[in-house]
Structure formats: structure tokens, C-alpha cells
Amino acid sequence: MKEQDQERKKIISVSNLSKIYDMGAVKVHALRGIDMDIKEGEFTAIMGHSGSGKSTLLNILGCLDVPTEGKYYLDDADVSHLNKNQLARMRNRKIGFVFQTYNLLPRTSALENVELPMLYNPEIRRKERKDRAMNSLELVGLTDWSGHFPNQLSGGQQQRVAIARALVNDPVIMLADEPTGNLDTRTSFEVMKIFQELNEKGITIALVTHEADISKFAARNILFRDGRISKVTIIKNIKDAREELEKLPPEDEEMEEEKINKLI
Amino acid sequence: MNLLNLFVIALRSLNKNKIRSLLTMLGIIIGVASVISMLAIGQGSRDSIESQISGLGSNVIMVFPGATFRGGVATAAGSAQSLEMDDLEAIRASCPSVKYISPVARSNGQIIAGSNNWNSSIRGVFNEYLDIRNVEVESGSRFSETDEKRASKVCIIGQTVAENLFDEYTDPVGEKIRINKIPFTVIGLLKEKGQGGMGEDQDDIIYAPFSTVQRRMRGDRQNISQIFISAVSEEKIKLASEEIDELLRKRKNISKYEDPPFNIRTQTEIVEMFTSTSNTMMVLLAGIASISLIVGGIGIMNIMLVSVTERTREIGLRMAVGARGKDILRQFLLEAILLSLLGGLIGAAFGILSSRLFVTIMDWPVTVSSYSVVLAFSFAFIIGVFFGWYPAGKAARLIPMDALRFE
Numbered sequence: 297m298k299e300q301d302q303e304r305k306k307i308i309s310v311s312n313l314s315k316i317y318d319m320g321a322v323k324v325h326a327l328r329g330i331d332m333d334i335k336e337g338e339f340t341a342i343m344g345h346s347g348s349g350k351s352t353l354l355n356i357l358g359c360l361d362v363p364t365e366g367k368y369y370l371d372d373a374d375v376s377h378l379n380k381n382q383l384a385r386m387r388n389r390k391i392g393f394v395f396q397t398y399n400l401l402p403r404t405s406a407l408e409n410v411e412l413p414m415l416y417n418p419e420i421r422r423k424e425r426k427d428r429a430m431n432s433l434e435l436v437g438l439t440d441w442s443g444h445f446p447n448q449l450s451g452g453q454q455q456r457v458a459i460a461r462a463l464v465n466d467p468v469i470m471l472a473d474e475p476t477g478n479l480d481t482r483t484s485f486e487v488m489k490i491f492q493e494l495n496e497k498g499i500t501i502a503l504v505t506h507e508a509d510i511s512k513f514a515a516r517n518i519l520f521r522d523g524r525i526s527k528v529t530i531i532k533n534i535k536d537a538r539e540e541l542e543k544l545p546p547e548d549e550e551m552e553e554e555k556i557n558k559l560i
Numbered sequence: 561m562n563l564l565n566l567f568v569i570a571l572r573s574l575n576k577n578k579i580r581s582l583l584t585m586l587g588i589i590i591g592v593a594s595v596i597s598m599l600a601i602g603q604g605s606r607d608s609i610e611s612q613i614s615g616l617g618s619n620v621i622m623v624f625p626g627a628t629f630r631g632g633v634a635t636a637a638g639s640a641q642s643l644e645m646d647d648l649e650a651i652r653a654s655c656p657s658v659k660y661i662s663p664v665a666r667s668n669g670q671i672i673a674g675s676n677n678w679n680s681s682i683r684g685v686f687n688e689y690l691d692i693r694n695v696e697v698e699s700g701s702r703f704s705e706t707d708e709k710r711a712s713k714v715c716i717i718g719q720t721v722a723e724n725l726f727d728e729y730t731d732p733v734g735e736k737i738r739i740n741k742i743p744f745t746v747i748g749l750l751k752e753k754g755q756g757g758m759g760e761d762q763d764d765i766i767y768a769p770f771s772t773v774q775r776r777m778r779g780d781r782q783n784i785s786q787i788f789i790s791a792v793s794e795e796k797i798k799l800a801s802e803e804i805d806e807l808l809r810k811r812k813n814i815s816k817y818e819d820p821p822f823n824i825r826t827q828t829e830i831v832e833m834f835t836s837t838s839n840t841m842m843v844l845l846a847g848i849a850s851i852s853l854i855v856g857g858i859g860i861m862n863i864m865l866v867s868v869t870e871r872t873r874e875i876g877l878r879m880a881v882g883a884r885g886k887d888i889l890r891q892f893l894l895e896a897i898l899l900s901l902l903g904g905l906i907g908a909a910f911g912i913l914s915s916r917l918f919v920t921i922m923d924w925p926v927t928v929s930s931y932s933v934v935l936a937f938s939f940a941f942i943i944g945v946f947f948g949w950y951p952a953g954k955a956a957r958l959i960p961m962d963a964l965r966f967e
């Protein structure tokens with residue numbers, strides 16, 4: 297495994313990355329010099345207390361924000377000084393982002409939500425768009441729910457639609473900011489199961505969480521403290537989400553809810 | 561993002577807020593509808609005035625006594641300010657561009673035939689008048705020279721007068737009628753002319769020799785209140801009016817630089833005068849109507865601003881998955897344009913409909929011209945772009961992270 301790591305391509309490489317939020321009176325140092333790499337196929341969890349700078353880092357990695365200082369290479373391209381439109385293109389072609397609050401378009405079907413990123417990619421034609429969106433939904437196990445609106449889906453299902461949306465443009469990396477933050481234990485594990493399955497298919501994933509038991513599903517944990525990396529751990533006994541789910545006591549109520557949802 | 565997708569998104573977003581969209585469009589609807597119907601009314605009255613003036617006859621020149629021309633009534637005072645038979649004869653004798661000439665004496669009164677009676681207007685004219693005005697006699701005859709010389713009590717009547725005085729089996733020609741108690745013989749019946757440009761009945765008229773009306777009905781021997789002249793050709797109208805002007809000035813000892821005590825109006829001048837006033841009216845009406853278009857545009861801007869704020873998170877998400885500022889701008893701009901164009905469409909329908917209503921219910925002369933529809937429509941489009949730009953630009957400048965965090 298270790299030797300393999302050396303050969304793997306660096307998807308993300310940041311050096312001396314810092315971010316200062318200028319609030320006028322005070323300057324918030326959200327990131328104070330981050331050096332880190334994420335290699336192809338890796339599953340990384342970024343840990344840390346609230347306010348330690350995890351989201352700030354992930355937003356920069358996701359090209360949603362720009363660093364105040366430092367270098368950021370994404371898929372061998374320097375993205376630290378790109379303009380707005382170039383960043384938009386990067387987000388569209390290289391990144392799949394999953395938010396804590398799902399951020400699905402209301403009153404828009406699951407399928408159309410998944411299609412959304414491809415609408416901003418003129419190279420993808422209508423037919424291909426539908427096919428790819430359906431494939432993506434299949435990967436997260438929601439083929440039967442493609443026509444449902446977000447308000448007809450459970451939280452876990454909505455997050456799976458969001459994951460399908462992040463997958464659909466075939467990104468070089470999936471970034472997820474507290475994807476299980478709004479979910480209960482069982483649904484969290486279900487979502488983690490999907491991440492693990494995707495990772496097994498070779499997709500590079502970095503997710504932010506402050507829950508220790510969620511981070512144990514990832515191979516590598518990076519701990520943040522006050523805008524710095526304080527510790528990097530390679531997890532030896534990576535938890536398997538499928539097994540963990542089986543260990544959970546059966547929750548009849550939830551099962552019932554699922555059934556009722558399916559009937560609707 | 562391609563135009564079709566943008567179109568679908570914009571339509572959907574309008575569809576999601578049907579009532580709001582409709583209310584927003586209301587300003588544009590009212591604006592476009594009123595611009596179209598105002599222009600239609602303006603155009604209609606202009607057309608009718610034009611047709612009425614052209615109905616005056618061919619190559620007509622009118623001469624009125626008096627210094628000023630006020631709404632068709634000439635004010636006359638003193639002999640130097642009057643027009644007399646001598647003036648008329650002089651014009652006939654020495655203006656080569658004049659073809660026909662006739663004085664007009666107007667009167668009106670009650671006409672009785674047997675047990676029927678009717679009120680109509682009577683015009684005392686020369687025989688030539690019928691040629692100037694292109695009036696044709698259907699049956700019977702025109703006036704003779706002796707009729708004029710002797711002030712004969714003969715008349716030619718219009719179809720409406722005939723219908724009201726005689727039953728359908730009686731030929732009016734040769735019948736006796738009384739006009740203001742004076743007995744007349746009907747010598748001719750005019751061809752039907754129908755409605756004039758303003759909806760008036762052109763067949764409700766009686767012609768009698770000028771001398772008859774002037775002396776027997778008006779008791780006046782000297783003053784002529786109006787002279788109708790026709791020029792030899794359309795090109796000679798201006799020349800004829802100059803000849804008349806020169807002659808009358810000479811006869812009345814008025815230099816070129818003084819205001820003359822008479823007024824010469826050519827048909828072309830009258831057309832120009834009326835069209836210029838009706839143009840001003842039209843611009844004024846359309847201007848007032850277009851204010852509501854602008855108010856409608858402000859309504860669109862207002863709603864689009866609300867919509868941008870409401871959908872800040874949506875904008876943030878779209879940007880997060882790869883939309884550029886340009887894409888967002890287009891999306892909201894198209895929505896604004898669609899709103900105003902849809903409003904324009906409904907407004908145009910209402911405008912045309914209400915113009916039709918004016919025609920059928922109020923009997924107004926109304927003409928919907930295609931250019932007014934195009935004008936109102938393009939105005940609506942421009943308003944959509946203009947007032948949609950600011951909210952759309954505001955949306956496009958949002959920073960994705962801020963937009964996503966917006967509450």
C-alpha cells in the first residue's frame with residue numbers, strides 16, 4: 297500500500313496556504329499555512345473543532361473561494377490565481393461538492409437536480425445528460441426516485457441526490473463538507489457506505505467532519521486546530537460502513553417510514 | 561448554458577409564481593394596451609379627418625372674408641373686410657389657374673312636403689359648386705343660369721332629405737316643398753354619398769341657387785361668407801391661391817406686408833393643419849400611455865430584485881456547480897424579458913380588443929396600425945432589458961460562498 301502511494305498522482309497539492317478574513321476591525325486568520333497533498337484514489341477525512349478552518353480549506357479546495365496566500369495545484373494546474381470564470385470552469389469540470397444542507401433546487405426533480413452541473417457544460421448534449429444523470433442516481437441507489445422532488449425525499453435520500461450531482465461531471469475529486477451533519481446515525485452510515493463504495497470504484501474523496509466515528513470510515517485523518525494541521529493519522533482498522541450498519545439495532549420506525557415514502 | 565435551457569428555466573420560474581408574475585406583468589399589459597389603443601384612436605381620427613378633407617372635392621381652395629380663421633368661422637366687419645360679388649367675378653375673370661368658382665350661402669330650416677317635415681341644412685351655391693365638390697345628380701337636373709339670375713325657388717335634395725319627405729313610390733323630382741315656409745320646386749335628386757369622415761350624413765343636404773338663399777332666406781345682397789374655388793389641376797393649387805391673393809390685395813389696396821382681410825385656404829393646407837394637430841395629440845396620448853409602461857418596468861425591476869434575493873442560495877448553488885456570472889445574468893435577464901414580452905403580448909391583445917370596442921360600441925373612428933403594435937412590443941422588450949439588467953447584474957456579481965451561506 298505504502299509503495300503504491302508513492303506512485304500515485306497528486307490530485308491536490310497545497311503549500312503554505314493561508315486565508316485571512318478581513319472584517320474591517322478584526323482580521324480572522326482562518327488558515328495559517330497549510331501544506332498537504334491528496335493523491336488519486338485517497339479517502340481523506342478532515343477533522344477538527346468548530347472554527348478550526350475546515351470549511352475554509354474545503355471551500356478553497358473546491359474553488360469556491362481563493363486563498364489569501366499560498367499555492368494550490370488541482371490536477372496539476374495552478375488554481376491559486378484564477379479569475380472568477382476560470383474558477384467556475386474548474387468547479388464545473390474537476391470538482392464535485394457535497395454540502396451539509398444538501399442544497400438541492402426546490403420543486404425540481406431529483407434527476408434534474410443531478411443534471412444541473414451538466415447544463416453549464418456545453419459539450420454535453422441533452423441525451424448524454426439524461427443518461428449520465430440516471431447512471432449517477434443508480435450509483436447512489438435512487439433510480440426509482442428520479443422523478444421525486446426534494447420535499448418528497450428523506451434527508452438521507454436528499455444527500456444521496458446531492459452526491460449523485462457531485463459525481464455526474466466525473467470530477468477528479470469529491471469534496472464533502474459535513475455531509476452527515478444533518479443526519480441521524482443510521483442515515484449517516486448509509487451515506488458513508490456510498491462514499492466507501494465510490495472510493496472503491498477509484499473516486500478520490502475528501503470529507504470534513506467533526507465526528508470521530510465518521511472519520512474512521514476514511515483511510516487518512518487530518519486533524520485541524522486553529523487553522524493549522526496538528527496531526528495526520530493513517531487509520532489501520534478502517535471501519536466498513538456495511539458492517540457497521542448491520543451492527544445497528546433494526547429501527548422499525550425508520551423502516552416503516554421508508555416503506556411509506558416508497559408508497560407515495 | 562444554451563438558450564433553450566435558459567428559456568425553460570425562466571418559464572418555470574415564472575410558472576412557479578403565477579399570481580406574482582401576472583401582477584408584475586399588469587403594468588406592462590396596461591401600458592402596451594393603452595399605447596396601442598391611444599395610437600389607434602389618434603390614427604383613426606386622423607384618417608377620418610383626412611378622408612373628410614379629401615371629400616371636400618378636387619383641388620379645392622376656399623376664401624373667407626375676415627382677418628382670422630377660427631375653427632372654420634370667418635369674422636367679418638366693414639366693407640374693406642368683406643368679399644363681394646365683384647371680387648368673385650374678378651377672380652373668375654383674371655385668375656388663369658382657377659377652373660370653377662362658387663360662393664356659398666348657408667342656411668338651415670324646416671322643410672315641409674305634404675304632411676312630412678324634416679330639418680336640414682340648405683346651401684346656396686352656383687351650379688359650378690357641384691363640380692368643385694364632385695357632387696353628382698342622380699335624377700332631374702342641375703341649376704340653370706336663369707335660376708341664378710332670377711333667384712328661382714328651385715332646389716336639389718340629398719337622399720336622406722328625400723327619404724324623410726317622400727314615400728318610396730314618389731319621385732321627388734318635380735315635387736313641391738316648403739323651406740321655412742317658402743315654396744320650392746325640387747328639380748334634382750343627388751346621388752347617395754353616405755357617411756362622411758366624422759360619421760355625419762352627407763346626404764342630409766339641400767342645394768339651392770346662391771341668389772335664392774342669399775336674398776330670400778338670408779336677406780343679404782352684398783357679403784359673401786365663403787367662396788369655393790377649384791384650381792385647374794393639383795399642381796396649380798398653389799399658383800391659383802397666389803393669383804387670388806395678389807388680385808384681392810390689389811382690389812382692396814393691401815400691400816404684401818400687411819395682414820389681408822381675407823383668408824385663403826387650400827385643401828393641402830387644411831390637411832396639413834389637421835394632421836399636424838392630430839400628430840401632436842397622438843404623441844401626447846402615446847406619451848402618457850408610455851409612462852405606464854415605464855411604471856410597469858419599475859414593477860418588473862422590483863419583482864426581479866425580490867426574486868434575486870429569494871433565490872440567492874439557488875444562485876450560489878448554480879455557481880458552485882459551474883455557472884459563470886454571465887450564465888446567471890442571462891438567466892435573470894431572460895426572465896425579466898419574458899415577463900415584459902408576455903405582458904406585451906397580453907397587452908397587445910387587450911389593446912386591439914379595446915380598439916375594436918371603441919369602434920363597435922362608441923362608433924369612434926379607430927385604426928390599429930401594425931406599426932403601433934410593433935412599437936409597443938419593442939418598447940416592452942427594451943423595458944424588460946433595461947429594468948431587468950440591474951437585478952440580473954446584481955445576481956451575477958454574487959460571490960458563490962456568500963450566496964450559499966445567505967439566509
Ligand SMILES: Nc1ncnc2c1ncn2[C@@H]1O[C@H](COP(=O)(O)OP(=O)(O)O)[C@@H](O)[C@H]1O
Binds near residue numbers: 326344351
Ligand atoms: N465568510 C467569513 N467571514 C469571516 N469570517 C469567517 C468566514 N468564514 C469563516 N470565518 C471564520 O474563519 C474561522 C474558520 O471557520 P470555518 O472554516 O468555517 O471553520 P470550521 O468549518 O472548521 O468550523 C472561524 O473563526 C470563522 O469565524
Ligand SMILES: [Mg+2]
Binds near residue numbers: 350351352
Ligand atoms: Mg464548517
